Structure formats: structure tokens, C-alpha cells
Amino acid sequence: MVDITTGNRDTVDADDDGEYPFFIRSPRVLRINSYAHDGEAVLLPGEGDIGKIFHYVAGGKFDFHQRVYCLYNFRDIYGKYLWYYMQATFIHEVEKGTNKTTVESLRLPMLQNFLVFVPPANEQHKIVNVLDTVCDEIDTSINEVKNKIHTLEAYREALITEVVTMGLKKCPVETRIEWIGPIPSHWSIKKLRYLGNLQNGISKDASYFGSGFPFVSYGDVYNNITLPQMVDGLVESTATDRRIFSVKRGDVFFTRTSETIEEIGFASTCLSDLDNATFAGFLIRFRPSGNALLPEYARYYFRNSKLRKYFVKEMMIVTRASLGQNLLKNLPVLIPPKDEQLEIAQHLDMKLSEINDCIAAEEKYLSTLQSYRQSLIYEYVTGKKRVKEVMSHAN
Numbered sequence: 001m002v003d004i005t006t007g008n009r010d011t012v013d014a015d016d017d018g019e020y021p022f023f024i025r026s027p028r029v030l031r032i033n034s035y036a037h038d039g040e041a042v043l044l045p046g047e048g049d050i051g052k053i054f055h056y057v058a059g060g061k062f063d064f065h066q067r068v069y070c071l072y073n074f075r076d077i078y079g080k081y082l083w084y085y086m087q088a089t090f091i092h093e094v095e096k097g098t099n100k101t102t103v104e105s106l107r108l109p110m111l112q113n114f115l116v117f118v119p120p121a122n123e124q125h126k127i128v129n130v131l132d133t134v135c136d137e138i139d140t141s142i143n144e145v146k147n148k149i150h151t152l153e154a155y156r157e158a159l160i161t162e163v164v165t166m167g168l169k170k171c172p173v174e175t176r177i178e179w180i181g182p183i184p185s186h187w188s189i190k191k192l193r194y195l196g197n198l199q200n201g202i203s204k205d206a207s208y209f210g211s212g213f214p215f216v217s218y219g220d221v222y223n224n225i226t227l228p229q230m231v232d233g234l235v236e237s238t239a240t241d242r243r244i245f246s247v248k249r250g251d252v253f254f255t256r257t258s259e260t261i262e263e264i265g266f267a268s269t270c271l272s273d274l275d276n277a278t279f280a281g282f283l284i285r286f287r288p289s290g291n292a293l294l295p296e297y298a299r300y301y302f303r304n305s306k307l308r309k310y311f312v313k314e315m316m317i318v319t320r321a322s323l324g325q326n327l328l329k330n331l332p333v334l335i336p337p338k339d340e341q342l343e344i345a346q347h348l349d350m351k352l353s354e355i356n357d358c359i360a361a362e363e364k365y366l367s368t369l370q371s372y373r374q375s376l377i378y379e380y381v382t383g384k385k386r387v388k389e390v391m392s393h394a395n
Helices: 079-094 108-112 121-166 218-222 239-244 295-301 305-314 325-329 338-381 387-394
Strands: 003-006 020-023 029-032 041-045 055-057 061-064 068-072 173-175 182-184 188-191 196-200 209-216 233-235 252-255 267-269 283-288 332-335
Touching (some): 041 079, 068 079, 079 121, 079 338, 218 267, 283 325
Parallel strands (some): 020 061
Antiparallel strands (some): 003 068, 020 029, 196 283, 252 267
């Protein structure tokens, strides 16, 4: 029914001012100055969120990542009908035969052997028309909720940055580092190299993972300002590994490498020892050598947005964005008196609890909308409800 190919570009080929859309392994569409296809297509990633990301291109020139599949030259099936059909059913197919909740890689035979229910052409056309109408309305609501969540997240980030750089009390300020801006004049500043030591994470073959001892992953750090007490990852680590790559209270972990520079420099602080745990090679651990920083304050300071902007400005990208120890060692750390560190931590705990509750409520509503959209598409493209019923629902 279709021809299938993959791209030959990498994320580093993107250009913010590029002329053409550039599809990578995420919902986000970048720009690029080259194109590999001109016409209708359905695109989906071969790695990452398999079965969750689908793009439809009605026509025009675009380029795509080397691990993105492009379905084109549609025969006996409308491209947009296939796009809807795969959104509703493909995830169930790729999960067959595996106990994993996520599928890490999509191979070509899995895609080639995917079975598609194909109604007559006129019914495909009607289904697409009605789903366009209904899904457009749902998508409008989804985008409104996403915008609310984004606004709340931006406020949360701005609040953290303001408080950990300006404090809570009115006091004399001075600008000692231009990119940080004014800070209380009685605070001290030290480079990270003088506050502790750095250690890159463990590196092992894939066969060592899935069983053994606790393992802190890239996602554990990227997704959490405070390191989770219970982590899902497991690795067959040795006693020496668990000594060198240990995880203790006060440790701060930074995301070290990624395909996109925006994901570098996210920090997560450990507030309680994780017994027998080690951490991933894509992370850097900062372990304080003294007591200048309260861990409760450190978890907010190292998550502030000005630090990531500093990393982005200073880093060089070759094939992957990478945060090196030398850059991290030169990171300036603002150190308020201990009583102020505690006040800052307690104030942000209270404020962020309120913001996070609002975000959670919006995310629950977003999940409801997305589930409704998914079930709606599934019923129509699998024939459980026919077009007349769809028309009645739309009306």
C-alpha cells in the first residue's frame, strides 16, 4: 500500500532559520535548509516514543532524521486515513510479544508487516472528513490546556530563578557576574570546583542492564528536581562500581549529553542516600566536599534557568550536545548564609506545591482529552462505529 524509507539527516543539521520542515524523533518539528521528499507522507520515529508520535504532511518539501520512517506513494489507501489508523492501533501492534511498557526501537519488518483495515475509498474519505472536524475541536481544547501547563511551568521556573539569585529579603545588591545579574551583596560566590568533585557515570554493555542493583537513569534526573527515592533502572554492578558511582545525600546530578542542547544541564539533587545505587554514563555527579550548601537549597539553585542558559552559551556541539567537566567546574555558585538557604528552600517548597497542584489538575484534564480523542479515532477506523454514526456524533 505504501513505500517506506528513512532519512539521512541528524539533529545537528537543523537550522532555526531553515526553509523546510525537519522531522526528528519527537513531536517537535525543526527547520532545515535541505529537503529529501516532496509530497504527501506519514512520518514516525524509529526510536524513542514508538507508537506515540505520528506526523502527516499533505504536500510540500521537507527533510527527516535518519531514524525516522517516511511512508509515501499511497496505493488504495488515503494517506491521512492511514495517519489516523496508525495513531489508534499501531502502539498495540508494536507491544505484541513484549512485556515492556515502551518499545525502544522500531525495525522495518515490524512496520512492513503491520496489518491495516482498509474500508472502501469513499468511506475512508468520509471518515477522514468527520475525524478532521471532531479532532480539530478536541485539538483546540488540548492546545489550550497545554498552553496553561506551559504558562504554569514557565512561572515555576521563573520563580525558582528569581528566588535563588535575589533571595527573599530586601537588601543591598551588586552585580558581580553579568549573566547572573544583581545578587545580594552579602552572599558569597564560589566556582563549583572549590565546593566538591565531579564524576561521570558508569558505562556498561547493554547486557548488564535489566537486573541487579538500583540504577539512576538520564530520565530520573531530567524529569525530577529531586532525585526519586525509588528508581526503576537496574544494573549488574560490582562492589567497586557501587563505591565509585554511589548516590548519596547532597549529590547533584547533571544531564551531560543529548542530541539537543536544550536538554543539557538539567540537575536533580539527592536528598537521601540510595543504597547500592549507581548512575548513568550520560550524567555527571557533583559531590560536595563540605557543608557550604544545604541539599534542600542546592536542588533549587542548580535547577535555575540562568545556569542552563550559561551552559548553552558556552557549549560546543559536534554530533551531540555535551556538557564537560571543565565547563561545570567553572560554574559560579551563589551561597547565601545557611539560615537564608533554609528560608529559600522552605519558601519554594510551599510555592511550588501550590503550582504543582495546579499543573497536576491540568495534566489530568489533558489526559482525559487525549484518551477521548484516541478512543474516538479507534472506534471509527476499526469499523466499530460507521460513518453515519460519526456524522451524528459530530453534529
